[in-house]
Amino acid sequence: MNKTFEKLDENKNYITPVGFAALKSELTQLKHRERPQVVNTVAWAAGNGDRSENGDYIYGKKRLREIDRRIAFLSDRINNSVLIDPQTVTFHGIYFGATVTIVDAEGQEKVYTIVGVDEVDVPNGKISWRSPLGAALLYRMDGDMVTYSTPQGKREVEIISFHYNF
DSSP states (O other), X not given: OOSSOOOOOTTSEEEOHHHHHHHHHHHHXXXXXXXXXXXXXXXXXXXXXXXXXXXXXXXXXXXXXXXXXXXXXXXXXXXXXXXOOGGGOOOSSOOTTOEXXXXXXXXXXXXXXXXXXXXXXXXXTEEETTSHHHHHHTTOOTTOEEEEEETTEEEEEEEEEEEOOO
């Protein structure tokens, strides 16, 4: 994606540079540290004879399958990611990567950063651009009133400010 505004496509996996680096780090950790260690454990356990009641062997094989599934998943996510660096966004409204301050009907001020689905961390204020609130905030401006759906019904918030500072 270039530095100009482009409407986000629901079929793409957008991610920030921080999120992309985290996925790559986890993949490297699994491929070059954790998987080789488990392979060594399984090889050692296999050399101990009867595998049918060998806990190290059985658990190790199960863990290898889990690691291999996660490696495949991470590889797919990385290969299909569309990187958006919030520092290069020139849209003069709320866009992917924006940090947004809102105030709800009870007067509670909250701060959220709009990130990709692989980066969501709600307790730390990172919400997906596909979430009801994240989607409602996109393309808006300071002072806008935004309505979005929750399991408890419709909620309305006011946008106080936004910035890009990843």
